Amino acid sequence: MLALILARAGSKRIPQKNIYPFLGKPLIAHVIEGALNSALFTQVLVSTDSPQIAQIAQDHGAHIPFLRPASLADDFTPTLEVAAHAIEALQIPLETPICVLYATSILLQACYLQDARHALQQYPHYKYALALAPYASSPYRSFSLTPHITPLFPQHLQERSQDLPSLYHDTGLFYMGEARHFAKLEPLLAPHSYPVVVPHLHAQDIDTLDDLELAKLKYQLLHGCQNPS
Template sequence: MIQGKSVLAIIPARGGSKGVPQKNIRYLSGKPLIAWTIQEAKKSNYIDRIVVSTDDERIAEVANSWGAEVPFMRPPELAQDNTPGMAPILHAMKMIPGYDYIVELQPTSPLRTVEDIDSCLEQCIEQNVDSCVSVTLTDKSPYWMYSLSECKELIPVITKNNTITRRQDSPDVFVLNGAVFVAKSAWLEHTGNFLHEETIGFVMPKERSIDLDTTLDFALAEAIIKEEKRSEWQ
């Protein structure tokens, strides 16, 4: 609990990953991908219950073995390629009602730490807002992005400020990193989304913001973890 408010953590993990088959239980540096998220969530000072929403029996077994609950299996219609990302979260909230705050933790963010989770919750509470989500500085500023016309002409994505001529002068731009989503339950049920006009951002460093979607992402995460271990030994 945090300031007397109960907290439910939901880890969405469907079995039908296309890019990397069985991605959520693929091994990363010696343990299943989903285990990284479960372990950090278990360290939280505030999370009261950790549940995994999955349609896959193998994922359910792995999640249970690492200490998360799988109190229900996700219906097949909520585990399709075109299923909206919020659908499994709202379904889990209906299956397990009664919590004041919801924290969504996607298993594809294995480098997120318990400090990130708890700090995002604390920021949401301290600023008395309805929702707080994790973000990180983007490497590619939209001020230097273009679309192409049929004739291959460059069309600026952002045209409001054409006075920026140097990359160093462009303002900081943040992107969702998918690591931590926090919201008041009643508000989330009403809006149906963590992202709204009231949502604020919790800034995470780039090195903990990697989102695993491809085999190349797994290789990068492996390299980061090995480098961190090497630094700890020195």
């Protein structure tokens, strides 16, 4: 199985987010080392448009066989198109299992990758396996301000939170499947994807500096380490 880490340069809210210092190393370095240490991948590849990110990734053990074209590195380029480009550029056989990661997948644990691989082997009707997490607070209790407080689901306001249906969100930790499905741009969030449910501690969007600090706390808890800085 191949690991493909996506790491473009043009992040806006946290400039150079994918190589931002994180507990003594660039963010992407933790993801590369986690993938290598999992012993699940024959090779760890990085798709990036940045020579700087490419050099850092190479220094930490990843392979960078090409620089991604700028047309596939803007704010709106879908993950599937970037993965499909790598598959075509490297002529990866369509039956090859691939695990797409982000440079922000720092909380990923190898046990979830193993669960995903096992599920795809055991249930071949699934095209992908991916990580979902339950919402910490039920969206059924959400409100809009338009401009006043307006419940979005007024029919659920009188229900106890434990009686509301569980809902889940995509964590962005990983997307695993055969190259053929990525190459055909078959959707990731669909009934043909197997859900690997992970706890809140193991997932964190990193879009702001506050998110980054939360990710550090979670990483330290998971790895039993302390921030030296």
